[in-house]
Amino acid sequence: MSEFEYKGSLSAVTTDIPVTEPQRQYYFMGKVKEIVDEKTRDLGRPLTFHVTTFGCQMNARDSEKLRGILLKCGYTEKDDEDSDLVLYNTCTVRENADNKVFGRLGVLHGYKKKNKEMLIGLCGCMAQESPVIEKIRKSYPFVDMVFGTHNVYMLAEILYERLTEDKKIVDVRDKADQIVENLPLERKYSFKSGINIMFGCDNFCSYCIVPYVRGRERSREPEAIIDEIKRLVADGVIEVMLLGQNVNSYGKGLDEQISFADLLRRVNEIDGLKRIRFMTSHPKDLSDDLIDAMAECDKVCNHLHLPLQSGSDRILKDMNRHYTKEKYLTLVDKIRNRIPDIALTTDIIVGYPGETEGDFEETMDVVKRVQYDSAFTFIYSKRSGTPAARRDDQIPEEVIKDRFDRLLAEVRSDGEKKAGALTGQTLPVLVEEVNKQDKSLVTGRLTNNSVVHLQGDESLIGKIVDVRLEECKGFYYLGDRI
């Protein structure tokens, strides 16, 4: 028998365990809390936890769910990984994301050797890949729990099993059986929050692992989203980020006919909410109605992230992106005509298999023409299981490096040219935190997502203040409150 035990559910053993969610998980939170309280008494100190998040906003949101559950279980949150329970909520979108996690697991092992209470869990996107599970089993036997993206909500149940049965748990499912609402959740910021509007992805871009590790696209009911935002607003949230791998296809599969544009309009109506952001918009189904909704809705921020990936029609076709260079550029024109001062940002992959110098030039051409406010540039990373990884025309590293450097230089110089465009204007800034380097300053964002530093203290955190932008220093502004 393997050291890891696959455990499905405990309901067969005990009869008083609720079968419906979220009641079942609240039951297990109570059971774990009994154990945690007892250990706390025995040890004469609180049991601590730390959740380390890798990857995108979806993972950040899942981590808030994990933290909410652990606090309910009686654990105390600690700032560092020298804790009694450490969860790695992982990302696998590029190979270096995986490597980072494997590297850091070694450090955790060091802590564990000194603390016999310590439990280590690995969850999130990496856990959905069977080679990762094999590797953990073989080389990282000190990991106590592995669970995937589809059963994040089951943390208390998994933890209870680990604490009561002395064996390691691997509980990874290949699809989500349900969307579990109303679990506890501990937000990172008091004044802003991510909200899942949908899960998974059906686009299968040829390079991308996300559809395999996050499963099929599922939209949440609009009422559930609106109710959640209303509750957040009542709790002090003024900015929300609506989250989905492709928010533009929101609503597919729901009984009610509703588009993302409709949802935006409904969210915009919520009293007390001040700012709405969303992530990510796929260019293939960004509708005219959505552009109208963005222009009309006063709370929707002046920023659109519109991933390009490549400017070459040939590569875009192979990537399965369903748009052409011309279609993308037309879309950008349409958006800028309707919302002239909107900030545009993007994602670009360099060195996709078969990318020629000509293909790369097409990408550079789009970048030069669009003049993005900023762009995330990625070196293509081969993800096993994806169609692009099976191609035999992978690009040599030195060619990719050269193209990557040229692209980065262009992106930087475009950003610099645009930076400073707002100097002299007075604009609302949502203050997010005390400046890390200079404690007399606070740092916030304009609706176009630009960073602004101004004089102030922590009493301003979570407030929107009018700031005159005095000076632009590279990628941020210095301003004065008026």
Ligand code: SAH
């Ligand atoms: N759903 C979002 C993207 C999520 S992944 C969208 O479609 O825009 C975030 C970014 O990672 C992608 O936009 C892409 O640029 C990059 N990415 C994804 N897979 C990659 C890979 N195999 N190699 C390099 N970059 C990749």
Ligand code: SF4
């Ligand atoms: Fe990946 Fe494409 Fe889905 Fe984005 S839309 S998550 S890039 S498959």
Ligand code: F3S
């Ligand atoms: Fe990474 Fe998973 Fe997000 S692979 S980018 S954490 S959906």
